[in-house]
Amino acid sequence: MAATKTSDSPPGNIIQRLIKQFWYLAICGTWIAMVDLIKDIFIKAPVIEIEKLEKRSHQVAIMTGGPRGIGFDIVKKLLQLDYTVILGVRSIEASEKGIAEIRNLGITSGRVKLLSLDLKSLNSVREFAREVLASKEGSRIDLLLNNAGIMNVPYEKTQDNFESQFQVNYLSHFLLTNLLLPRIKETAAKKSEPCQIVNTSSHAQKGGKIDFDELETSKVYSAVKCYFDSKLCQVIHVKTLENKFQEDKVNIHAYAVHPGEIPTTLWNDLGLLARISRPIMKRICRTTDGAANTVLYPVLTPEVGEKCGGEYFETGKVKPTNPQANRPEIQKRLWERSLMLTQDANANSSQNQGNLAAK
Secondary structure, eight states: OOOOBOOSSOSSOHHHHHHHHHIIIIIIIHHHHHHHHHHHHHSOOOOOOGGGSOOOTTOEEEEESOSSTHHHHHHHHHHHTTOEEEEEESOHHHHHHHHHHHHHTTOOOSEEEEEEOOTTOHHHHHHHHHHHHHSSGGGOOSEEEEOOOOOSOOOOBOTTSSBHHIIIIIIHHHHHHHHHHHHHHHHHHTOSSOEEEEEEOOGGGGGOOOOTTSSSSOSSOOHHHHHHHHHHHHHHHHHHHHHHHHHHTOSEEEEEEEOOOOOSGGGGGGOHHHHHHHHHHHHHSOOHHHHHHHHHHHHHOHHHHTTOTTOEEETTEEOOOOGGGGOHHHHHHHHHHHHHHHHHHHHHHHHHHHHHHHO
16 A cells, blocks of 8 residues: 655644644533434434344445455445455555455355555545446446544644645545546446445534635634534545536435444543543444444435435434535536646645655
8 A cells, every 4th residue: 555644843833733733622522412412322322223224235334444444344344235245454454354244144145345545545445436336346326425534633744735634534534535436326327226325424514614715624623623624524525526417417426424423442542540530431322333323324214325425414304414515616626626636636646656666
């Protein structure tokens, strides 16, 4: 996989960073997390009775991220439905172990193809898309799950020179969706029910605020603020996609879904208190199985999904989003900026490769 570029010094002086991180983590983040936790305690995850659903024996699902945490249960349910699942993963070896665990549960249906994908590299995204489209399994795409993500990580610039959470959580998925979209449209034209695109977002999107002066970089770095913003970008992306699908009259729907407060290994990046509290929170918070049901609910519940394209879901219900997500000028500007960033990265990459070849 491609190496990433890191910086020893996050943007902004240490006092500015501490103040900004304190505000977004201790104030905004705590409030958002508490509200979300209360919701999860009193509002249960939707129930999906997989065994009663019609099999998807000829359908193909693409998912970013390996079979661990929420991804483990999502893949398990897709295989139970007899999907062919293509996974874009950082570690083939670790993912093979996860698939073996699923098979050891007695699930023999479905097929899995593992391909390498580093979301910190737009070149890796392009290579993954090329492999998918060239494969026999990728001759159709019924479902795209943009599920992989990182949270509250130390400051890092990717090899494409973008802040890592912005690229991993949003921009790489934006590019991947665009690269696979022609195949998804071809598939949608051949079937009566819609194809679907799901962005696994977060309730944290409500704490985000898009600032186009520091969208892909940071003037003063706050890991929590960048996470909030990346999740808001995912919601805006879904709404923009749905508008385009409606305009073009194509049989595709897009959704943003918050899986709930799930104490997975992602919590390790939230600090010592979060790591210590994980065993307790596992008894209170939603399980990964419930989270997988929540992510897949609009996909596997046609009476909901076909009426609610472009919406943001929590616990199987459409919920209000950050007000910025509904502003057409924000949607348009983010789309255009994202196209520019991915195209510029492609041009820069080609130039760098040419320079290397000339040496």
